[in-house]
Amino acid sequence: MNRAFALHLGVIVALLAANWLLPAYHHTNLARIMVMAVFAMGYNIAFGYTGLLSLGHALFFAAGMYATGMGISLLAIPTGPALLLGLLAGGAMAAAVGVLALRTGGVSFMIVTLMFAQAGYLTILYFGPVTGGDEGFVIDRAARAIGPIDLSADMPRYLSALTLFSAALLGHLALTRTAFGRSMIAMRENEERSRMLGYNPFTVKLTALALSGAYAGAAGAAFAVMFGYVGGSFAGVQYSILPLLYVLLGGAGTVLGPFVGALVMFYLIDLSSLITTATLFVTGAALLLIVIFAPKGLLGTVRDRWLTWLP
Amino acid sequence: MDFGPFLLLALMEGTVTAAVLALTAVGLSLVFGVMRVVNVAHGEFFMLGAVVAWFVTQAIPGPPWVAFLSALVVAPVMVGAVALATDRLVLKRLNYDPEATIVATIGLLYILQQAALTFYGPDARPVPAPFTWRIQLPWFGWSGYKLFVIVAAVAVLLAVWRLMTHTKAGLVMRATQMDRDTARAFGIDTDRVNAGVFALGAGLAAVAAVLVVPISQAHYLMGADPLLLSFIVVIIGGLGSLRGTVVAALVIGLSDGVISVFFSPTLAKIIATLLVALVLVFRPQGLFGTKAP
Numbered sequence: 001m002n003r004a005f006a007l008h009l010g011v012i013v014a015l016l017a018a019n020w021l022l023p024a025y026h027h028t029n030l031a032r033i034m035v036m037a038v039f040a041m042g043y044n045i046a047f048g049y050t051g052l053l054s055l056g057h058a059l060f061f062a063a064g065m066y067a068t069g070m071g072i073s074l075l076a077i078p079t080g081p082a083l084l085l086g087l088l089a090g091g092a093m094a095a096a097v098g099v100l101a102l103r104t105g106g107v108s109f110m111i112v113t114l115m116f117a118q119a120g121y122l123t124i125l126y127f128g129p130v131t132g133g134d135e136g137f138v139i140d141r142a143a144r145a146i147g148p149i150d151l152s153a154d155m156p157r158y159l160s161a162l163t164l165f166s167a168a169l170l171g172h173l174a175l176t177r178t179a180f181g182r183s184m185i186a187m188r189e190n191e192e193r194s195r196m197l198g199y200n201p202f203t204v205k206l207t208a209l210a211l212s213g214a215y216a217g218a219a220g221a222a223f224a225v226m227f228g229y230v231g232g233s234f235a236g237v238q239y240s241i242l243p244l245l246y247v248l249l250g251g252a253g254t255v256l257g258p259f260v261g262a263l264v265m266f267y268l269i270d271l272s273s274l275i276t277t278a279t280l281f282v283t284g285a286a287l288l289l290i291v292i293f294a295p296k297g298l299l300g301t302v303r304d305r306w307l308t309w310l311p
Numbered sequence: 312m313d314f315g316p317f318l319l320l321a322l323m324e325g326t327v328t329a330a331v332l333a334l335t336a337v338g339l340s341l342v343f344g345v346m347r348v349v350n351v352a353h354g355e356f357f358m359l360g361a362v363v364a365w366f367v368t369q370a371i372p373g374p375p376w377v378a379f380l381s382a383l384v385v386a387p388v389m390v391g392a393v394a395l396a397t398d399r400l401v402l403k404r405l406n407y408d409p410e411a412t413i414v415a416t417i418g419l420l421y422i423l424q425q426a427a428l429t430f431y432g433p434d435a436r437p438v439p440a441p442f443t444w445r446i447q448l449p450w451f452g453w454s455g456y457k458l459f460v461i462v463a464a465v466a467v468l469l470a471v472w473r474l475m476t477h478t479k480a481g482l483v484m485r486a487t488q489m490d491r492d493t494a495r496a497f498g499i500d501t502d503r504v505n506a507g508v509f510a511l512g513a514g515l516a517a518v519a520a521v522l523v524v525p526i527s528q529a530h531y532l533m534g535a536d537p538l539l540l541s542f543i544v545v546i547i548g549g550l551g552s553l554r555g556t557v558v559a560a561l562v563i564g565l566s567d568g569v570i571s572v573f574f575s576p577t578l579a580k581i582i583a584t585l586l587v588a589l590v591l592v593f594r595p596q597g598l599f600g601t602k603a604p
Contacts, residue, residue, distance in 0.1 A: 011520075031537065053410050100589070100592045100593065103592050103593075104591055104592055104595065106409060106410075107349050107409050107410075108591050110349070110410075111546065111591060112347070112540060112588045112592060114542075115542075115584045115585070115587045115591075116584075116585075117590040118539060119581050119584040119585045122580050122581045123516065125577055126575070126578060126581060146438060156528045241417055241572045244414070244417075248414065278425050278428075278429055278437050279425075280422070280424050280425035281419075281421065281422055281425035281426075283421045284417075284418040284419065284420065284421030284424075284425065285418065285422060286418070287414055287415065287418030288415055288418035288419065288422070290414075291405065291414045291418065292401065292404055292405065292415070295411065301554050307319070
């Protein structure tokens with residue numbers, strides 16, 4: 001057991017302890033933050049590690065959310081398999097987008113993913129009678145349970161969010177240690193040289209994107225079941241920007257960065273809403289300040305200055 | 312109404328859309344072509360133009376056309392000034408790095424939206440048209456102001472074309488677009504070119520917004536559609552090619568008008584966005600472009 005593994009395990013244990021220590025308001029917030037952090041971790045795999053700046057991750061999040069939500073509501077699939085369906089839907093959607101979008105790179109990749117996500121969002125609106133359009137639909141409370149565990153209640157919701165978060169975090173940490181994880185970073189750093197060394201950039205990037213989409217899909221699926229609501233707004237461009245913001249703030253290319261970013265950003269908006277209603281301004285200013293003054297994010301800076309071993 | 316006149320109406324409405332879109336998209340295209348910056352806040356410059364136009368027409372007494380003409384001057388100048396400040400304070404510091412500027416302009420998008428929401432409010436408000444003259448066709452009447460929008464947009468586009476092809480400033484901009492380093496070696500101050508182009512692009516979006524705001528209304532979220540459509544037009548026309556942008560605006564504007572009238576606006580947008588994604592994947596130089604980006 002090395003210190004990196006110990007650190008991440010420590011974070012999980014602290015979050016577990018928080019289950020009994022936090023007041024109700026922050027308890028619910030943290031459950032939501034952990035789910036959004038899983039989404040951001042998925043984004044980090046694509047953007048932070050593989051260097052793919054996507055503006056279409058809302059599509060993968062929404063794919064998971066709708067696959068699970070509609071699976072439960074329309075097809076009466078049990079919640080457990082429906083969640084798995086959400087994860088697969090996110091991964092499959094990302095793979096399908098990736099097959100086309102990865103033929104481009106850089107700015108074009110960003111616009112292609114944005115356009116696919118926009119087409120997905122508009123499709124949800126177009127089929128309003130089935131999807132509920134912009135208003136969305138509510139998942140029946142009785143259906144939001146795995147066996148005897150009622151995921152709409154506070155404690156099980158928090159613990160299941162933590163379970164998902166822990167699996168995602170440890171999976172993410174393990175990924176960075178594998179040969180494949182290193183080849184992802186090689187793509188980010190120098191695609192041509194990796195190609196020369198015998199790696200196939202397309203396959204590596206496609207696998208990374210599909211994995212990233214599966215994370216996003218799992219987060220969307222969990223969000224649908226835990227908070228009982230599925231809506232078109234989750235497919236909008238702001239939900240593609242959110243994980244980008246979290247990852248940039250926390251530190252792109254660090255395993256804990258997405259969680260730190262989601263946590264800090266959530267409470268930044270929560271606290272600023274006490275003094276101002278200008279929450280959009282806080283988001284915008286955060287993006288500008290990070291990109292100008294701290295392009296490596298919080299943990300990226302920490303890693304540069306102090307903890308060089310941080311994965 | 313019969314099919315013929317109905318189609319005519321759709322085409323006429325489509326031409327208005329195309330004219331406004333061409334102005335907005337040429338602004339975006341200039342910025343991308345010369346600066347290699349994807350300005351995600353371009354739609355917000357459009358929105359800002361409309362909102363400023365509303366304030367100006369409220370503040371200036373007298374006949375509507377006086378207030379409107381003032382707005383047509385004041386809005387682009389103010390929006391251009393905001394763009395200039397953005398370039399100096401943000402984009403230049405980022406060395407115009409493509410990915411960093413995308414993130415920064417997303418941030419700017421939120422800040423401008425919030426500014427409009429705070430100082431202008433959440434309501435959609437109309438701006439009075441400078442004149443109310445109706446063209447009576449045998450089948451339906453049409454607002455004469457819409458004809459003015461088309462004429463004005465064409466005039467501005469011609470002015471931009473003339474600026475780019477027949478003036479020193481245009482020459483400098485084209486030189487910077489072609490090869491930034493060589494341009495600098497010949498003594499061109501590319502930082503000033505960038506600042507000028509960014510302000511010009513934003514100003515064009517503001518002009519388009521002032522022209523369209525008597526037809527639609529000023530609202531703090533109105534920037535999303537122009538941004539998306541401009542992206543579509545600029546990509547289909549070929550990134551950075553002005554002629555392609557104008558042709559693509561005409562194609563997209565007209566087909567948007569026809570599909571929206573006969574089918575659904577949402578379907579029109581789904582088709583357009585998918586088309587763009589596929590064009591970028593399979594023909595990155597655009598449908599009308601010739602050179603690689």
